Amino acid sequence: MIKNSETIDEFLAHASADVEKAVRAAAAAEIMPRFRRLAAHEVDEKSGPHDLVTDADREAERQLTEALGALLPDSVVVGEETVHADPASYEAIRGEAPVWIVDPVDGTRQFVRGEDGFCTLVALAQGGVVHASWTYAAARDQLATAVRGHGAFLDGQRLFAGPPEPGRDLTVATSHPDFTTDEQKHALLALRTGGIAPRPCGSAGLEYLAVARGELDAVAFSWEAAWDHAAGLLLVEEAGGAHLTRAREPFRVTGGNTLPFTAARDTATARRIAGLLAGEEG
CATH class of the missing domain: 3.40.190.80 (D-Maltodextrin-Binding Protein; domain 2)
Structure with a gap:
């Protein structure tokens, strides 16, 4: 839990592992039990047939909202499904409070089709600056993390994109x-x-x-x-x-x-x- 005068960087120094646990727990409880087991009544359309939402999206976002809010009590959570229900809640991204930006199931169409190309996305931002992020591909058991100024990692291994090989498209x-x-x-x-x-x-x-x-x-x-x-x-x-x-x-x-x-x-x-x-x- 963040302390009174603590900065986001100081919070991340001791709480990143807790965020990872929260992301993994939400996926284990609400996403993976529904993977390749979705019933018709668990899938809805939002704006059209290409914009889907499932019970996994809703319940994982609910769990993440509770867990992340508890880790950082003065923060707010901006989640895809919450914003769909209340568009005005998106404005919190432009405020000064720390904000958790959450996509509980990114790649919902793939998830609905039973493909493993989906993930859970969480970012922590303040004042328009993203300070840390977690990308968890639960079906592939891959977790990528990044903290501003401290590098990007996939399952603990440092990531370096590097330039493309010359001479190819x-x-x-x-x-x-x-x-x-x-x-x-x-x-x-x-x-x-x-x-x-x-x-x-x-x-x-x-x-x-x-x-x-x-x-x-x-x-x-x-x-x-x-x-x-x-x-x-x-x-x-x-x-x-x-x-x-x-x-x-x-x-x-x-x-x-x-x-x-x-x-x-x-x-x-x-x-x-x-x-x-x-x-x-x-």
Whole structure:
């Protein structure tokens, strides 16, 4: 539990393991028992057939909200399902209190299909700065963590993305153009050019992890929801990568970004992709 005059960095120095336990416990109690066992009444649509929510999402977020709030009593929790029910609660990300940004099941469509490409995402931010993140792929038993200024790790092993190998096409996971505005679709279509190999994205959290591991060169996304991006962007940064919007500015979790944006395994690749998204060649 945080002490009265303690900073977030001091809190993380002694509480990171407790956060990890909370993430693992929520997955063990509410997500994995439903994996490949979902009944029809446990799956609902939100905005449409491509935007699903399950009982696992709702119950895991409820458990995480209780556990994380207890660890850091003056904090607030901004979770995907809570914001769906109460959109005004998203404004807490822009406040001064420490905020836990939670996506209980990132990759719900994969989870519903019984595929293992989903994860739980938790990030701790304050004043628009993400200080720490946890990416837990429960079905793969993989946990990636990052603390600002202290590196990114996967199952205890340090992550270094490194630059892409020269002379090959850059693989970029992208938002589906059909689910964007016309302007964003036009920007994403610019990635269909020589030297770039775009492909549809899966779970955003796992795509960020692939960038941090150096297995994927970049992502290009057209939506801002902080629960999808906060954890992964810090993971990429701490692995040596970079992120830029179409306006050539770093992505802000507080919003107001010029979309689409990219996160990449090194600065040069981020600049290359951001330039293409902006309609430039370089």
